[in-house]
Amino acid sequence: METSDLKKAGLKVTLPRMKILEILENSETRHLTAEAIYRELLDSGEEIGLATVYRVLTQFEAAGLVCRLHLEGNQAVFELERGGHHDHIVCNQCGRVEEFFDETIETRQREIARQHGFSIKDHALVLYGDCDDSACPHRPV
């Protein structure tokens, strides 16, 4: 379970942390802003401060439990780290986020970095487009 992951990271197992993990696990979209997590906690009757949400998410990120994404908006979104690296496609209309992984792109990135004399440490790739209408509700969030 996750309590062990928390302890492994040197973090006490507290209610706010459990609740936040729970929300990240059960989220439909799997990509949530700190605000969204905060509101969901308030709605379910928890007494939590927004500062705690940000603090905990930052700690989770440092512990490798969570990834922080900077999409076009001004807010970062957080997703549970499930092991595999992946990049993202975002629908401009409904905000839906899908994940993908492509070895061809990964390989080319390494080659390009090498050509430029860089040792690549990380990368951020986000595709923006419109998803097909049938599957695209009007801004669900």
Add this chain to the structure above:
Amino acid sequence: METSDLKKAGLKVTLPRMKILEILENSETRHLTAEAIYRELLDSGEEIGLATVYRVLTQFEAAGLVCRLHLEGNQAVFELERGGHHDHIVCNQCGRVEEFFDETIETRQREIARQHGFSIKDHALVLYGDCDDSACPHRPV
């Protein structure tokens, strides 16, 4: 010249706008924050407000004269739109930004988007790494 570009975009030709274009054109790094442009204007004796810099850059972006990049930092950087699309490599040590274009990656992106039922409109790809030491000064900015 650029005055025609400004007029074409429905923007009056004013001193602040000309100066900002000039700085973007003559910049060594080609990738500047709004703050950096503002400071450069102040240093050269112009009386300009930071709000104007942001306002003008946003208008330039809407007019397609300028691109806004969101790198890892919290500030956006702006670069003159010179026609060719490209992506970026950023050095984690010195902040240097280099540009590249790779048709293989572009093609794969379109294919991936299609597989996911997205019509891709845009994308953001940034590689982060360390550039080779000899060419990497210690944080020049």
Add this chain to the structure above:
DNA sequence: CGGCTCGATGATCAAGATTCTCATTTCTAT
């Protein structure tokens, strides 16, 4: 189980980036 110690929390404040407001100035067309 009761208490101790230190990390965790929540409320508020603060910082940094960007945008808004509005009175004043500057273009541009006439």
Add this chain to the structure above:
DNA sequence: ATAGAAATGAGAATCTTGATCATCGAGCCG
């Protein structure tokens, strides 16, 4: 030149995120 509209500058406002600090609770020890 002049009127009308758009642009500017200064500062306030906003939004997201991190910091502060007094209080609280988790984990450990007896």
